[in-house]
Amino acid sequence: MFSLDKMFANIKPLDRSLEDKIQHKLDYLTKPRGSLGRLEELALQYALIKGSLTPQLKDKLVIIMAADHGIAAAGVSAFPQEVTKQMALNFLNGGAGINVLARHTGTNVKVADIGVAADFEESSSLVSCKVAYGTQNMLTKPAMSRQQALLAIEHGVLLVEKEKAGGLDILATGEMGIANTTASSAITAVLTGAPVDRVTGLGAGIDEEALANKIDIIKRVIAKHKPVKKDVLDVLTKVGGLEIAGLAGVILAAAASNIPVVIDGFISGAAALAAYCMKPEIKDYLIAAHCSVECGHRVILDYIGLSPLFDLNLRLGEGTGAVLGINLVEASVKILNEMASFEDAGVSQAD
């Protein structure tokens, strides 16, 4: 049977025994020391995770978890709930933003239905791991049962283990779920202690009046359910989302398997926050791709202590920023593996 504790036991602090050797290799490539900045840091992190001076980066995957949210009924989103399923189909048909950027970066796409409020026809390319037809409306009930939250995490873990068997060097997280910024804001407020209005934004495009309503709803939801900050599973149960719990499982499993995981925007960030609060050792396996327009994302990054690679004013989700992040990690690994050293190239060094 799946056990979180057993899962946690597999997550080890990053082994830094090769750090000096990797840094030495980076320092003697034909460039002023450190002049490739964040790319050198990424290369070091990746090589440490892989425990190799010549790490491979070939198999890239973005896992997109889709789920619906009962709170959508409260009018917190600019889009109707049916869009969750429609966009999942768009992912399967290759027409969404994530598909374009995944192709651009050579990243495989896996779409999982972990809680969409509609049925899908059977499809070889959709992973079916539906825990429920969406969460409950948090205004009246907890989003899900504790058992469902655990099951969603387990599905995330199992998905990574299955993908790993076929070869998997790096992972990106993505999601789709109408109203999932609301759940993410609630999780972020509870786990970081930040005020609700500082972690709540316009989502897919509501106006200022709807934002005030959204903030009020999140405050009421937290006041009603009183999620226990130290019990992350309780937080996910009461104010979470199935795709967020699922992605937390993906992130935990990646760390347990020495697979670097590139975090996308705010919702993926909330999943990373949940995973981090459960097991802080995962931090060394995380790479923050970008900083989302959603204000809560910055709060999450600061709380975990992650510095995003870029800020392109993205707020689409789906993993779009994360696959661009994978592309930079791949660039950094190629720097480590392919650049000539001063000695090899016969280039004089600094005085």
Add this chain to the structure above:
Amino acid sequence: MFSLDKMFANIKPLDRSLEDKIQHKLDYLTKPRGSLGRLEELALQYALIKGSLTPQLKDKLVIIMAADHGIAAAGVSAFPQEVTKQMALNFLNGGAGINVLARHTGTNVKVADIGVAADFEESSSLVSCKVAYGTQNMLTKPAMSRQQALLAIEHGVLLVEKEKAGGLDILATGEMGIANTTASSAITAVLTGAPVDRVTGLGAGIDEEALANKIDIIKRVIAKHKPVKKDVLDVLTKVGGLEIAGLAGVILAAAASNIPVVIDGFISGAAALAAYCMKPEIKDYLIAAHCSVECGHRVILDYIGLSPLFDLNLRLGEGTGAVLGINLVEASVKILNEMASFEDAGVSQAD
């Protein structure tokens, strides 16, 4: 005969007649409006420059101009002058940072000797357009003659015209030249009016004492030659570099040919600044890839009014940041060309 004025006459303000149509296309792709942030802005800019709703982006090129600087004799760099030629050979052999990142992004590399203080064996892959064996030491003489500055610009223009003939959709600028941050700081101080110490940094890695010396030297050079701000050619002549003048030519020619040009770091930025001060209309054809660690680069970007795509603490030059920038432009163009619309995908729109 080459004439700057004839060149300038070919540079037209960006034709915005397709703007509404391109924006409409972007707005009806399956994503919340504007949610791909800077990528959407890039796609719009690229499509406007190409005058197409379905612009092609296939042939990518980084032009690396290499040249030496007489001022290197004053001890302004951490590396000996011979490194300029050694690194140019490294570029030709495919072992440098730019080669790795250019391969990663599918960008062709063209290396031009516009002023290296050494001879090269003949090589089919090196463009020979040597104007001089490096510049003069600016502490005693103007860096070059006005005729040489003009010739360097012309070489840049001719190189773009030649490459264009074989197909060229987008360009990136790169450079190599020991001591070329010194010339770039001088150019930046004169053309933007910023104080020398605000535009002068550690270059490839000098210490604080050497930095104080470098700042003092730049101040003396400017005081001695009194370059005339409004006469950009005079500035390039007195305190410039051959690769900087050459890249200014590359940038002007790109704008004249509707080829977007992605600017790399501080030295490329100084070239862009020179081109901009000569012909401000080029701004719409420029894309600033990143913001360099060199403090003068930010001053240049602010002066022209460009917002960099990312900040990865790069300070290598060679075009390394610019080819990563090309990669983002390519991603943005694919978004425009490949994403499904709401109608195509059967996805409901926002309320």
